[in-house]
Structure formats: structure tokens, C-alpha cells
Amino acid sequence: MPDSTPAVPHGDPKPLLQTIGLTKRYGDFLANDRIDLDVWPRQIHALLGENGAGKSTLVKAIYGLIQPSDGEMRWQGDTMVLSGPSEARSRGIGMVFQHFSLFDNLTVAENVALGLDGSESFKDMSARLEEVSRVYGLPLDPRREVWQLSVGERQRIEIVRALMQNPKFLILDEPTAVLTPQEADQLFTVLDRLKAEGRAILYISHKLEEVKRLCDTATILRLGKKVSTCNPRKETAASLARLMVGGEIKEVKVAANRKTTVPRLVVNDLSLEPGDPHGVRLQHISFELKGGEILGIAGVAGNGQDELFAALSGEWLAPDPGMIVIDGIAAGQLSITRRRQLGAAFVPEERLGHGTAPRMKLSENALLTGHAASNMVQHGFVKTAAMLKTVDRATEAFDVRKANRDPEAASLSGGNLQKFIVGREILRNPAVLVVSQPTWGVDAGAAAVIRQALLDLAAGGAAVLVTSQDLDELAEITDRIAVMFHGHLSEPVATQGASREKLGLLMGGSSLEQEEPAHASGA
Ligand SMILES: Nc1ncnc2c1ncn2[C@@H]1O[C@H](COP(=O)(O)OP(=O)(O)OP(=O)(O)O)[C@@H](O)[C@H]1O
Numbered sequence: 001m002p003d004s005t006p007a008v009p010h011g012d013p014k015p016l017l018q019t020i021g022l023t024k025r026y027g028d029f030l031a032n033d034r035i036d037l038d039v040w041p042r043q044i045h046a047l048l049g050e051n052g053a054g055k056s057t058l059v060k061a062i063y064g065l066i067q068p069s070d071g072e073m074r075w076q077g078d079t080m081v082l083s084g085p086s087e088a089r090s091r092g093i094g095m096v097f098q099h100f101s102l103f104d105n106l107t108v109a110e111n112v113a114l115g116l117d118g119s120e121s122f123k124d125m126s127a128r129l130e131e132v133s134r135v136y137g138l139p140l141d142p143r144r145e146v147w148q149l150s151v152g153e154r155q156r157i158e159i160v161r162a163l164m165q166n167p168k169f170l171i172l173d174e175p176t177a178v179l180t181p182q183e184a185d186q187l188f189t190v191l192d193r194l195k196a197e198g199r200a201i202l203y204i205s206h207k208l209e210e211v212k213r214l215c216d217t218a219t220i221l222r223l224g225k226k227v228s229t230c231n232p233r234k235e236t237a238a239s240l241a242r243l244m245v246g247g248e249i250k251e252v253k254v255a256a257n258r259k260t261t262v263p264r265l266v267v268n269d270l271s272l273e274p275g276d277p278h279g280v281r282l283q284h285i286s287f288e289l290k291g292g293e294i295l296g297i298a299g300v301a302g303n304g305q306d307e308l309f310a311a312l313s314g315e316w317l318a319p320d321p322g323m324i325v326i327d328g329i330a331a332g333q334l335s336i337t338r339r340r341q342l343g344a345a346f347v348p349e350e351r352l353g354h355g356t357a358p359r360m361k362l363s364e365n366a367l368l369t370g371h372a373a374s375n376m377v378q379h380g381f382v383k384t385a386a387m388l389k390t391v392d393r394a395t396e397a398f399d400v401r402k403a404n405r406d407p408e409a410a411s412l413s414g415g416n417l418q419k420f421i422v423g424r425e426i427l428r429n430p431a432v433l434v435v436s437q438p439t440w441g442v443d444a445g446a447a448a449v450i451r452q453a454l455l456d457l458a459a460g461g462a463a464v465l466v467t468s469q470d471l472d473e474l475a476e477i478t479d480r481i482a483v484m485f486h487g488h489l490s491e492p493v494a495t496q497g498a499s500r501e502k503l504g505l506l507m508g509g510s511s512l513e514q515e516e517p518a519h520a521s522g523a
Pocket residue numbers: 026029031049050051052053054055056057058401402403411412413414415416441443
């Protein structure tokens with residue numbers, strides 16, 4: 001255990017929040033095993049650990065969402081037993097979740113109102129919402145409906161909603177997982193400001209460089225137990241990762257002899273009106289992706305990536321069949337099932353709701369995407385054994401950690417669910433894989449497993465299209481990178497030799513001609 005124990009900041013007499021021997025059992029499974037944690041005012045305290053290490057469980061107990069099985073929590077030195085999140089909020093504990101809890105068809109202001117105690121009028125609340133978002137530099141239009149917003153904007157709502165409750169203690173569960181570097185920088189400024197205001201922050205992240213930069217203290221969990229509390233600034237990203245996994249992280253290896261073959265996914269001058277008035281109009285998108293190749297799509301969230309995914313997967317149909325060609329077949333107007341039968345597979349950005357049905361078991365979720373092109377259905381009958389086998393194979397190949405063989409999707413930790421979804425699709429050995437944010441919320445070890453699997457899939461002859469906001473990830477695994485901006489896709493450039501600066505400029509719209517506004521509303 002490293003001895004880089006953090007200094008107690010600013011001589012506060014007592015921690016703001018303490019857990020002493022906090023334990024949470026699910027049946028025989030110990031999700032938290034006697035965890036001691038001290039969080040002080042004016043401290044940004046990182047909570048680190050592999051997927052399934054118990055981080056979310058611990059913060060759910062602190063936020064009153066679950067009751068600990070054993071142990072104690074203290075708030076400003078006094079024992080705290082929480083009846084639920086509203087009591088946590090009334091004490092000054094706020095939380096921003098990894099999975100957003102927003103209603104798509106309501107406006108920003110309506111969503112915020114639902115999370116508050118209702119003591120002020122809607123008009124006053126909306127004015128305060130604008131004020132808080134302006135003061136903290138998190139711009140939001142209270143009148144827009146959530147379904148029209150990018151992931152980054154949605155997260156802003158969650159943060160502003162938490163800040164409107166004026167928390168003394170703010171828990172953030174992987175807040176930068178879907179943010180661009182610029183959006184993340186904005187958030188760090190907000191967090192530094194909250195710290196200067198005397199608040200405490202408990203910060204869950206898998207991005208170790210950002211933890212080093214931002215956090216004063218780090219507590220590391222492994223398999224439900226605390227293994228270390230240290231000063232992350234005195235550690236390296238590698239030493240933090242070693243503490244998390246209890247060993248070295250495997251390096252991703254690109255196959256030396258990967259050959260590109262014939263075009264397997266071709267997009268021809270695809271223009272598409274969005275399904276909603278504020279969505280992004282796809283404009284003249286063309287690219288060709290060969291077998292054996294990985295093409296990355298970079299870009300700030302909300303520039304048409306979701307719309308392109310919808311068009312490629314068949315959730316939205318293209319105006320002309322030939323605009324999307326999968327393995328030589330004009331597929332632009334085929335359903336998602338027909339596209340799967342052609343050998344295509346799709347991993348959307350959102351894990352719960354889009355990638356899986358949360359309340360269904362993993363085996364049932366395997367059936368949802370696998371029924372068209374696997375042995376799970378024969379002569380109209382569903383084969384339970386084949387469904388379970390898919391779960392077992394994904395579990396083994398991708399080290400999916402879960403409490404039993406076939407739990408509900410929603411019970412898996414975020415990273416483990418992502419490993420399951422990516423595993424489920426890769427194990428179908430697709431000819432074409434379209435994947436969005438493959439390692440969102442996934443720990444360093446598991447991210448390496450997923451990236452390696454994408455590389456291996458390409459090495460086996462598949463065409464792989466990866467949309468990611470993580471430029472480091474794209475640099476590590478792609479052959480070429482194109483950038484989406486306002487519904488346009490730039491000409492792909494070779495990854496080798498593409499500088500972050502150049503990609504950053506493309507992400508900001510430079511050298512892409514704007515003939516017409518991308519948003520259908522002209523916004
Ligand atoms: N309601 C539940 N029933 C059974 N097991 C659960 C439940 N909630 C969590 N677990 C299990 O407890 C373990 C810890 O999960 P937790 O979500 O706390 O992990 P985590 O460290 O936050 O992971 P991640 O980084 O992937 O979000 C996991 O193995 C998970 O499957």
C-alpha cells in the first residue's frame with residue numbers, strides 16, 4: 001500500500017462525511033466490505049476501482065438509495081441513517097449519476113423541477129436554473145426538450161440540478177465519460193470553484209490522468225474492499241491502475257499483418273432529415289470501409305453521430321437503398337433485423353434502454369439482438385440453452401462480473417454491462433461492426449480487453465466503425481479518423497500522423513464548408 005497519505009486540508013476538525021466499516025451484501029455477495037472513508041470539506045476525493053469494485057454501491061448508500069447491511073455513516077461527526085435520497089439532499093448531499101435520470105419528452109426546466117422539492121414556483125425555479133447555469137458556465141436552454149439534446153448537454157442538466165440544491169457534498173459518478181476534452185475542462189473549472197466555496201466532492205472516474213490533475217485524495221476499492229487511500233498527485237496513472245487491478249494492465253496489440261480487403265460498408269452521399277425538428281441533418285456523408293479496417297469518427301457530441309448511427313443501423317431509413325451498402329447489398333431501406341442478417345452488428349452509445357432492456361435478463365437481451373442471425377430461435381421456438389450460452393461466452397471472453405449467471409441487465413455495474421453488450425455483438429463475429437463509445441465508463445483493464453477485441457475483429461476481416469469522443473482511444477485502435485461537425489463528415493485522414501490539434505480544429509468545424517445550417521430548425 002503506498003504511503004502517499006493525503007494531508008488533512010485546512011484544519012477542519014471533523015470530516016464532513018465518514019463511513020466506518022460500511023458493508024453492503026447482496027445475498028452472499030459482498031459488494032462493499034467494511035469500507036472506511038473520510039471526506040473533508042474543500043476536498044476533491046477520487047473513488048477508484050475496477051468495474052464492479054463497489055464504487056456505485058458505496059455512493060448509493062451515502063446518497064440514501066440503498067441501506068447498508070452493516071457499519072456506520074457519520075455526517076459532520078454525527079451518526080447518519082438515511083431514509084432515502086430526499087433526506088440525503090436535505091442534509092446537503094447531492095449526486096450526479098452515471099446513468100442519467102431524465103425524461104426525454106420533458107423540457108430541461110421540467111426535468112429539473114421534478115428533482116427539486118417544489119417549494120418555489122416554476123417561473124422562479126426556471127429563472128434560478130438559468131442563473132445557476134450562467135454563474136457556473138454550464139449553458140442550458142430551459143425550454144428545450146431533453147430528447148433533442150446531446151449527451152454532454154444532458155449531463156449538464158444533471159449537474160445544474162444538483163447545484164441548484166446547494167450541496168455541501170457532491171457525488172459525481174464518471175462525469176467526464178462522455179465529455180469532450182473541452183467540456184471536461186469546463187467541468188474541472190466548476191469543480192475547482194465548488195471546492196474553493198468549501199464544498200466536498202466525491203469523484204468516481206476511470207480516467208486516471210484526470211484524477212491526478214483534479215483530485216486531492218484517492219480511495220481505491222478492489223473486489224468490494226478498500227485497498228488504499230493515497231495522494232493521486234504522487235502516483236502515476238500506471239501505479240493507480242496497478243492498485244485498482246492488483247496487477248499490470250495488458251497492453252493493446254495491433255496485429256502486424258492486418259490486411260484490408262474489399263469494401264464491406266459503403267456510405268454514398270447520405271443526406272437525411274432528422275426525425276425531430278432540432279436534430280442534426282446528415283449532409284452528403286460518404287465513406288468506404290474495407291474489411292480489416294477500423295475507421296474512427298471523432299467529434300463533439302451532438303454533431304450528427306447519433307443520427308448517423310440511426311441511419312446505419314436501420315432505426316431510420318435512408319431516402320435511397322444505395323446510400324448504405326453492406327457487403328455489396330443496398331441496405332439503406334432495410335430493417336435493423338435484415339441488416340443483422342447481412343452480418344452487421346450495432347452497439348449504441350446508451351447502454352441501458354438502447355443497448356439493453358434494463359429489466360430483462362442478460363439471456364433475454366442476448367435474444368433481442370441475436371434472434372435474427374443465430375441459433376437462438378429454431379422453427380419459431382426460442383432456445384433458452386442457446387441464449388444462456390451466449391451469456392456464458394460473453395461473460396468468459398470479456399470477464400463480465402455479475403452476482404449470478406443470468407441477472408437483469410440493470411443489476412450489472414456500468415462497465416460490466418458495457419463489456420456484456422460489446423461481447424454479445426463481437427461474439428456473433430460480424431462482417432461489419434458499428435460501435436459508439438465502446439469504452440464509456442469502462443475501467444482501464446476492461447477497456448484494453450474491448451479495444452483488443454475490436455482490433456482482433458478487424459484482423460479477422462471485419463470492417464469496424466468506431467464513434468468515440470476519446471481521441472486517445474481512436475489514436476490507439478483506428479487506421480483512419482474522420483470528424484463529424486454539423487452533420488458533415490470530413491474526409492478521413494490516416495491516424496498515424498493525424499495530430500490532436502488537427503483533429504481538434506476539424507472538431508471545431510474548420511475546413512468543412514457549411515452550405516446550409518445542419519439543424520433542421522436552423523438553430
Ligand atoms: N441490486 C444488486 N443485486 C445484486 N448484485 C448487485 C446489485 N447491485 C450491484 N451488484 C453487484 O455489486 C458489485 C459492485 O457493483 P458496483 O455497481 O458498486 O460497481 P462499480 O465499482 O460502481 O462498477 P462500475 O465501475 O462498472 O460502475 C457488482 O458485482 C454488481 O454486479
